[in-house]
Every structure is written in C-alpha cells, then in structure tokens.
Amino acid sequence: MPKSTKYRAKIADAQGHIAYTAEEDAVWADLYAAQQNTVQKYMARDYLNGLKRLELPKTRVPSCKDISERLLDLTGWRVQPVPALIGFETFFGMLADRVFPAASFIRSREDFDYIEEPDIFHEIFGHTPLLSDPRFAAFSRAIGKAGVQAEPKDYAWLIRLYWFSVEFGLRWQDGEIKALGSGLASSPTELVYAVESDIPERDPFDVLTILRTPYRIDMHQMGYFVLQDPEALFAAADRDLLADVKQAQSLGLLPNKFPPKATAAE
Structure with missing residues (x-):
C-alpha cells in the first residue's frame, strides 16, 4: 500500500450514502463497461458467480450501505467506507470483524487503467463478489484474525498471503488458468497480463513460499501463484498462520523478481 495518496476520502451522510458526482458515476460506468466482457473471459467462476449474486449497478457508483445489506444476508459481512489509506492493524481488525x-473515492481518468491505491471500483467490483461466497469470506476473516494476534513486525509477512490470493491469485479451472483475485478483476490491463502474458512466472500455490515472496504495488507483478483448487486456499484458513510467518521469517525472503532498480514491498 502506498504511504501517501493524492485522493481524498468521500464522506457518507447520516444514512450511510455517499454523493458521487456525475463525472465520478461516468468513470464507474466506463470502468464497468471496460471490464464486463474481460472478466467473463478471464475470471474464475467463483468470482463470476459472486458478481451475478450481487447484481452491481453498471452506470453509477454503488452505495456501500446497499452492498452491505446484500452481503449481510449472504455471509454476514458488510462494507464500510474508509480513507484511502489505513494501517495494517486497522485492516486486520476490520476483517476479523467481518467488515471490509x-x-x-473513485480513480481519475488519468489513473483509469492502473491505480496504486485501492479505490471504490477496486473495492466493490473487485472484492465483494468473493465476499458473497461463505468460503472465501471465511478465508479473509482468517487472515484478519491472524493479523489481530500478530506483532507489528509480522504484518508485512502475513499480508503477502492475502496479496497473492485474494488480491492477485490465479486458479486452474477446466484445464485453464483463470484469475481469482480482486486486484486482477478491477484492472483493465493486469487481468489479461496475468493470464496470458509470457512475462510473469506462475508457481503452484504454497503458503510458505508466498509468505517469503516480495511484491510491488506500482506495477504488474512478475509472479503469481496458481491454486490447483480453491480448497487449498480454504485449508490455509485452518493453519496456524502465525507459526507459518515465523517459519518464513527464519527462512528469509526469496530473491526479488522485479527489475534491479525496483524495491520490494516489505
């Protein structure tokens, strides 16, 4: 997550709704239009089934309150608007409480194809479809519960499991690689890149390897992890993730796959 942002949070009214401008609604509409056919081709059924369940609006920014009402019925989760940047401690605590x-804010036209920090399109279009599935919702909560018990020095290690699964995970489906992560679903460019490009490496999903793998927030990834079956992800929720973090720390970070001038996220 970047340490600063040019964007400012939008404040909800007393009823929990946020007033977006006509231009902001137009950005959402254009992002949705740009992604709707691409996600059908490249995203896994797990995501697509969730997108269908939620029936997100196509021409305006949806209300977090409205999305929460649907998620509460499906998985007991809700969505809460926050500033653009929150700390790991707050993030983990909210996940543990089933709050996403x-x-x-929504990105500007300048950042239409790629934005470093998460915006409302990434959060709603990217994340909430999987949060409508009890299995994936339980995994996110497991990450949060582990984070609540972790020490600050463990945060950057634990978050890698979330990053390479919920955010940028891939999976095998019917003999093909499909995208699973929210960061891919909401990116007009990285979704196709993650599935089709010959540039990034694609390794089997392995918790310890993931915890030791550096990542970047300001460019497409140089490596992804592929689930043979989502059951491997759900099984990870039952592991002692903090023990896994300690083991990963004892083994150390794996070599950085990014260009020499790049600095890996810690």
Whole structure:
C-alpha cells in the first residue's frame, strides 16, 4: 500500500450514502463497461458467480450501505467506507470483524487503467463478489484474525498471503488458468497480463513460499501463484498462520523478481 495518496476520502451522510458526482458515476460506468466482457473471459467462476449474486449497478457508483445489506444476508459481512489509506492493524481488525474497508473515492481518468491505491471500483467490483461466497469470506476473516494476534513486525509477512490470493491469485479451472483475485478483476490491463502474458512466472500455490515472496504495488507483478483448487486456499484458513510467518521469517525472503532498480514491498 502506498504511504501517501493524492485522493481524498468521500464522506457518507447520516444514512450511510455517499454523493458521487456525475463525472465520478461516468468513470464507474466506463470502468464497468471496460471490464464486463474481460472478466467473463478471464475470471474464475467463483468470482463470476459472486458478481451475478450481487447484481452491481453498471452506470453509477454503488452505495456501500446497499452492498452491505446484500452481503449481510449472504455471509454476514458488510462494507464500510474508509480513507484511502489505513494501517495494517486497522485492516486486520476490520476483517476479523467481518467488515471490509472500502476506500470511498473513485480513480481519475488519468489513473483509469492502473491505480496504486485501492479505490471504490477496486473495492466493490473487485472484492465483494468473493465476499458473497461463505468460503472465501471465511478465508479473509482468517487472515484478519491472524493479523489481530500478530506483532507489528509480522504484518508485512502475513499480508503477502492475502496479496497473492485474494488480491492477485490465479486458479486452474477446466484445464485453464483463470484469475481469482480482486486486484486482477478491477484492472483493465493486469487481468489479461496475468493470464496470458509470457512475462510473469506462475508457481503452484504454497503458503510458505508466498509468505517469503516480495511484491510491488506500482506495477504488474512478475509472479503469481496458481491454486490447483480453491480448497487449498480454504485449508490455509485452518493453519496456524502465525507459526507459518515465523517459519518464513527464519527462512528469509526469496530473491526479488522485479527489475534491479525496483524495491520490494516489505
């Protein structure tokens, strides 16, 4: 997550609704239009089934309150608007309470194809479809519960499991690689890149390897992890993730796959 942002949070009214401008609604509409055919081709059924369940609006920014009402019925989760940047401690605590923190602003036209920090399109279009599935929702909560018990020095290690699964995970489906992560679903460019490009490496899903793998927030990834079956992800929720973090720390970070001038996220 970047340490600063040019964006400012949108504030909800007393009823929990946020007033978006006509231009902001137009950005949402254009992002949705740009992604709707691409996600059908490249995203896994797990995500697509969730997108269908939620029936997100196509021409305006949806209300977190409205999305929460649907999620509460499906999985007991809700979505809460937050500033663009929150700390790991807050993030983990909210997940543990079945609350998904959603940055309330929407990207500008300048950042249409790629934005470093999460915006409302990433949060709602990217994340909430999987949160409508009890299995994936339980995994996110397991990450949060582990984070609540972790020490600050463990945060950057634990978050890698979330990053390479919920955010940028891939899976095998009917003999093909499909995208699973929210960061891919909401990116007009990285979704196709993650599935089709010959540039990134694609390794089997392995918790310890993931915890030791550096990542970047300001460019497409140089490596992804592929689930043979989502059951491997759900099984990870039952592991002692903090013990896994300690073991990963004892083994150390794996070599950085990014260009020499790049600095890995810690």
